[in-house]
Structures are given as structure tokens and as C-alpha cells.
Amino acid sequence: MKSAVRDRLRLLALLRAAGPVLLASLCCQILLAGLVPPATAVALAQLLGRVQEVRAGSLAAAAVPLLFFAGVLLLGHGLEAVRDPLAYAVQARIDGRHRAGVARLAATSHTIDALERPEVQRLIRLARADPENWTERTPGAGAVAQLAEFGRAVTLLSSSVVLAAYAWWLIPLLVLPALLYQQLNRRDSMRWYRAWRGNSGAALRAGLWYDAIVSPSEGKDIRLFGLGGWALDRSEEHIHTLYDPVFAVARHQLRSQWRQLAVLLVPMTVAFLAVSLAAARGQRSLAVAMAVLSAGAAVYRAFGGEPRDMTGGIASLHAADRLRALLEPSARTSAPEGTDAAPGAVPVRFEEVGFTYPGTSRQVLDGLDLEIRPGELVAIVGLNGAGKSTLIKLLSGLYEPDRGRITAGGVDIAALGPVAWRRRIAVVFQDFVRYHLSAAENVALGNAAVPVDRAAVREAARDAGLTKVVERLPDGWDTPLARTRTGGVDLSGGQWQQVVLARALYAVRTGARLLVLDEPTAHLDVRTEFEVFERLAAHKGDASVVLISHRLSTVRRADRIVLLEGGRVVESGTHERLVAAGGRYAEMFAIQADRFNRGYDDRIEEDELI
Structure with a gap:
């Protein structure tokens, strides 16, 4: 009653x-x-x-x-x-x-x-x-x-x-x-x-x-x-x-x-x-x-x-x-906001990190130790289910580790608070979102917390190879990227991937110091992918980059390659060093090289729609 x-x-x-x-x-x-x-x-x-x-x-x-x-x-x-x-x-x-x-x-x-x-x-x-x-x-x-x-x-x-x-x-x-x-x-x-x-x-x-x-x-x-x-x-x-x-x-x-x-x-x-x-x-x-x-x-x-x-x-x-x-935020995730993750790039470390998805029993990450150094381009490779995407979700603060911790500059990112930490990180997920907004707005969403910087938008588009695509749009940067909008058009999968990559690079140009890319060029052909990473390496500044890609021909340009298996790092080093070691990475690279030599194109692409 x-x-x-x-x-x-x-x-x-x-x-x-x-x-x-x-x-x-x-x-x-x-x-x-x-x-x-x-x-x-x-x-x-x-x-x-x-x-x-x-x-x-x-x-x-x-x-x-x-x-x-x-x-x-x-x-x-x-x-x-x-x-x-x-x-x-x-x-x-x-x-x-x-x-x-x-x-x-x-x-x-x-x-x-x-x-x-x-x-x-x-x-x-x-x-x-x-x-x-x-x-x-x-x-x-x-x-x-x-x-x-x-x-x-x-x-x-x-x-x-x-x-x-x-x-x-x-x-x-x-x-x-x-x-x-x-x-x-x-x-x-x-x-x-x-x-x-x-x-x-x-x-x-x-x-x-x-x-x-x-x-x-x-x-x-x-x-x-x-x-x-x-x-x-x-x-x-x-x-x-x-x-x-x-x-x-x-x-x-x-x-x-x-x-x-x-x-x-x-x-x-x-x-x-x-x-x-x-x-x-x-x-x-x-x-x-x-x-x-x-x-x-x-x-x-x-x-x-x-x-x-x-x-x-x-x-x-x-x-x-x-x-x-x-x-509502738990005690662990409700740290006071406003604490910055430190000026400039800082080392990020996974320290004995373990993680199991809720409702399951299989450990995806099991005692993972990994360091991402300032300004370094680290490539994460491994078979499906090795924990690559899970690593990114933990790094983004979308999940909390079951054990261990992730630190930035020696400070647990949970103590920094999710808002402060995410101001320092830009992520391109494999299942990225196609917003029904203008081309400029789609790129500027990379950092919605600051006023739109049109110059930074154009520079990020240039670095992502998006400029030529925008020039072909009916209203340029103001064209809605959706056929459901008046005067709007749709893009092909590869073009959308360039939009999302520009979105992440815009975040880097407006304050992010850690760029995370999960299969960012799966819809691009090998030539376009090579050009994108040339520009990425040249324009990332002092930002650290974590790259996940199924194409080992791409990751060979990374400063360091990390092979995950069973939720742990099993091999780490440069491409040349790992190939010379003749381990699991060398075996995987040889298989992909043979497929490529036989003319196999592993990009995922739809018809161009604009």
C-alpha cells in the first residue's frame, strides 16, 4: 500500500x-x-x-x-x-x-x-x-x-x-x-x-x-x-x-x-x-x-x-x-573528471590484463603485457579470436579489465576518468558508424567537444585521401552523406572508410595523442592502402598509433609488430626480425604473400554509389 x-x-x-x-x-x-x-x-x-x-x-x-x-x-x-x-x-x-x-x-x-x-x-x-x-x-x-x-x-x-x-x-x-x-x-x-x-x-x-x-x-x-x-x-x-x-x-x-x-x-x-x-x-x-x-x-x-x-x-x-x-557509473569508473592524461604522448601499458566477456567463461585476454611507446606505430596481428578487437575496447575504456590495469604515463586510466582519457584517444572501429550528416560534420565528429575547425577538417581529409572524393560531391563539404537527406548521396565502403579515417585524423589534429585503427583499410585496394599509410606515417606527429590489420603487407611498415595468441603476446619485434625468427608471424606472412602473388585481392568492397 x-x-x-x-x-x-x-x-x-x-x-x-x-x-x-x-x-x-x-x-x-x-x-x-x-x-x-x-x-x-x-x-x-x-x-x-x-x-x-x-x-x-x-x-x-x-x-x-x-x-x-x-x-x-x-x-x-x-x-x-x-x-x-x-x-x-x-x-x-x-x-x-x-x-x-x-x-x-x-x-x-x-x-x-x-x-x-x-x-x-x-x-x-x-x-x-x-x-x-x-x-x-x-x-x-x-x-x-x-x-x-x-x-x-x-x-x-x-x-x-x-x-x-x-x-x-x-x-x-x-x-x-x-x-x-x-x-x-x-x-x-x-x-x-x-x-x-x-x-x-x-x-x-x-x-x-x-x-x-x-x-x-x-x-x-x-x-x-x-x-x-x-x-x-x-x-x-x-x-x-x-x-x-x-x-x-x-x-x-x-x-x-x-x-x-x-x-x-x-x-x-x-x-x-x-x-x-x-x-x-x-x-x-x-x-x-x-x-x-x-x-x-x-x-x-x-x-x-x-x-x-x-x-x-x-x-x-x-x-x-x-x-x-x-x-550509473560504478565506484571504479566514477573518478573525478577534468584530470588530463598528461600533455603530449605518454607510454601506455597493459599490465597483466585479463578479460572475459560478461555471460561467457572463455578468457579473451589472459595476463596481457604490452607497452605502446610515445610516437610509436604498433601493429597488432593475430588469428580471429586472438583478442585484437577486445584489446582496443579495453584501451578505449568501453570495458574494464577483470584483473590487471591499463596505465597512461604510469596512471591507471580508470583513475583519470573516461571523459579525460577519451579526449586523448581517437579510435576507428571496424564496424564504424555512417552518420547521416554532411561530409564536414562526419569528419568533425572526431572531436565533438571543440568548435569545428574547417582547416583541420580539410587537412585530415587530405591525409586520409578523402579530398578527391569530396571534390566530386554535389555540394562539396556540405553534401549530406545519405540518400534519405535532400541532395544527399551515399558512398562506397572504401570511401566511407576514408571518411572515418579522416574523422580519427581530425581528432589527432585537435588534441588526441593515441590513434587506434581497427582494420581501417579493409575496403581499400592495396595501392590505396599503401598511399593512406604513407600519409598516416608522415602526418601523425607525436601521436602513438595502434594498428590492427589482417594484411601483413601493411603492418610490415610498423615500428613494432605484436602477435597475439591465446590472449597474450607471443611474438614482438620489427617485420624483418620476426620473419628472420621463422616463427608464427613468418608462417602467416608467407601464406599471405603466396595468396597475393596468385592474384588474390582480399579487400571488401561494394559498388561505388556516388
Whole structure:
């Protein structure tokens, strides 16, 4: 009970986000709308009473109560007209602030391990308050519904006053059954709610199959492999899983509707007969009888409302609470920000670092020791699963080591704080993001914390070999790199890789001192790749560079090559030294050299689209 009251108070506290003017307007609307039903009853009684009193030809005397009655009706219609716009505006402000908080929580999470968990993704979808079906509601809708409860309370109290003026016994006769009817109705509503929400996963899976059926991408497989009927059967199976329990609840409720109807009709019939008989016998006037009947109907309307609004809004708040507990910085990652990682490049060291991905048991890194010296170009090579990409994610602070530490200039990067550390590092991931922004903005995202430096953007593009691509764009640097944007174009995979490389080089030109490249030229041919690394070596300045590449012909230009195997460094040295040693690196290089001599081109490339 206490938790329910606390949740209701939380909903009301959200109303502050609407602002004083908008909130005051909605409160006035709800208060006045709550007084309209009993006011209508009183105005109707006065009008009928005056009409009964006046003689023929003197109906002008009824003008005042008629105007009063008309004014109440007009006020009711006016309040009804402004209700939805006011409620929508208040709800939009509340939900906007709530969604911004959820987005900020997800975006500022220091690591990404929690974001990869299905439970966290489910909580994000529920907490972001973006309803996808009728059972889901937003905190704003819950807050407005909670405020509307006070309006219905005003209607109940004021209507009870009108009833009490006639006979006090009408209040328990009508109010108690109305309360019981509300509880029965809400119980049935919540059964619907739970039946649907209990199988929400089936709805998601059915939607995924439907999207696959109508999608051009999956449509190729569906047609070529004859999967159409099979996909429809799977979708239908999930739909039955979703709707069969809901239909069972519906059938049960249809069979029990007579009970709720009896709870409502029996006391209403008793009250209305008693009032009507009293009026017929002359014990009460017709005007009083009409006022009582109208007020009695208003009592039942006061017990309306949609419980799903508040239930769904509270569920969204609870999801946000659980999400906050999972994503808020831990004690280790919440170091005070603002401490810089030291001016210029500094040595970075992995010291006995071990790491296992959450939910798995295999150690990806097992006691890794590695030093990245200032100004050095270090190449990391190894077979798939050796831990190369994991090393980069740890170096970027996207994951925390299970044991050991990573230091910069002798200071643990966790102590520096993720924001301060990431100002010193620029990373090009293999699965880079293609932002639907202009060419200039795509490059300048390399350091979004500083004002855009167009000169640095052009220089970074030159170093990445992107200049010729930009010159061919319709609007140059201002061309959106997406066909979905007006005047936009798309790029080939290799051209996008040059954009992302320019993004990282822009970060170096604006303060980063450690450049990390994960397969940065997989979409480029060997000649273009050679030119890119020529420029990279010439323009990296005093920045350190960590390079991961599957092409050993590229990494041979590195100052030092490190071979990972089993989560550890097993070989380290220059290309010449490692080849002369005749170890694992020499074996891998010989295999690739033979493939290249036989004309094998291992780049990953799509058709050029601009």
C-alpha cells in the first residue's frame, strides 16, 4: 500500500516539468470540469422550478435561470474542448524530459558491457516511454491521469452535496455500488493488461517475422529458399501465443458482465424510483427530482478513468529506476573528471590484463603485457579470436579489465576518468558508424567537444585521401552523406572508410595523442592502402598509433609488430626480425604473400554509389 501511494506521488511530482503556467491551466480545467456536472444539476433544477412557478405569458422570468443553465453547458463544452490540448502539452513536456534522462543515462554510461545485455535493452525500450501497443503508457500520461483523479474527486464530493440536500441515504446507496463497480471494472481491465503484457515477447517475434516477410533484404532469401509459407506459419504461431490468452480473458469477462450491470443498475433503479415517486406524490418538486437524478448520474461518472495510464506510467518509472542502477557509473569508473592524461604522448601499458566477456567463461585476454611507446606505430596481428578487437575496447575504456590495469604515463586510466582519457584517444572501429550528416560534420565528429575547425577538417581529409572524393560531391563539404537527406548521396565502403579515417585524423589534429585503427583499410585496394599509410606515417606527429590489420603487407611498415595468441603476446619485434625468427608471424606472412602473388585481392568492397 505504501509503495502504491509512493508511486502515485512520484507521478504527481513529474508535473513540475510542465512549467507553472501550463500546469496551472490544466489544474483549473480539471477543477472546473469537475464542478460542471453538479452545477448542471443545480442549474437544471432552478430552470425547471422557475418554469413551474411562472404563469403563461410570463416565461421571460425564466430568462435568468435559462441563461445560467446555458452558461454552464457552454462552460462544459469549452472545458471539454481545451482538455485534450492541455493534457497533451503537459504530457509531452513530462515525457520529453523523461526520455532525455533515459537517453542521457544510456549515452553517458562509461562502458558498453551493460548495454549488450538483453535485459538492459528491454528496460531501455520500456523506460524510454515510446508506446508500441495499447498496454504501454508514458509517465506523462500517468501523471495527467493521476491529476484527473482529483477532478473526479471534486465531481464526487460536489455531487454528493446535491444528493445530501435531498436525502443523505442516497449517498451510500449510490457511492458504495459505484465504488464496487469501479473496482470490478479495473480488475477486469488489469486482467486484460496482464494477459497481453505476459506474452509481449510473442508480439515482438511476430512483428520481426512480419518485417522479414515484407523486407526487400530478407525477401531475397524468402523467395529463393521458398521460406514464405514457413515464415507465415511462424508469425501465426506467435500471434496465437499472444492472442489466445487475451481472448480467454475476454470470454470470461463477457460471461460476467451481468454482475457488474446488476451492481450498477439495482441501486440506481432504487434511487431513481424513490425520487420519482416522491415527485409524483407532490412530496418533492420535479425540479428537485431532476437535480437528484442528474447528480446521481454524475456520481457514477466520477468513478471512471483508465487505470492503464497510471499502471503503465509507473511501470516506465520502475524500468528507469532499474536501468539507472545498472548503468550509473560504478565506484571504479566514477573518478573525478577534468584530470588530463598528461600533455603530449605518454607510454601506455597493459599490465597483466585479463578479460572475459560478461555471460561467457572463455578468457579473451589472459595476463596481457604490452607497452605502446610515445610516437610509436604498433601493429597488432593475430588469428580471429586472438583478442585484437577486445584489446582496443579495453584501451578505449568501453570495458574494464577483470584483473590487471591499463596505465597512461604510469596512471591507471580508470583513475583519470573516461571523459579525460577519451579526449586523448581517437579510435576507428571496424564496424564504424555512417552518420547521416554532411561530409564536414562526419569528419568533425572526431572531436565533438571543440568548435569545428574547417582547416583541420580539410587537412585530415587530405591525409586520409578523402579530398578527391569530396571534390566530386554535389555540394562539396556540405553534401549530406545519405540518400534519405535532400541532395544527399551515399558512398562506397572504401570511401566511407576514408571518411572515418579522416574523422580519427581530425581528432589527432585537435588534441588526441593515441590513434587506434581497427582494420581501417579493409575496403581499400592495396595501392590505396599503401598511399593512406604513407600519409598516416608522415602526418601523425607525436601521436602513438595502434594498428590492427589482417594484411601483413601493411603492418610490415610498423615500428613494432605484436602477435597475439591465446590472449597474450607471443611474438614482438620489427617485420624483418620476426620473419628472420621463422616463427608464427613468418608462417602467416608467407601464406599471405603466396595468396597475393596468385592474384588474390582480399579487400571488401561494394559498388561505388556516388
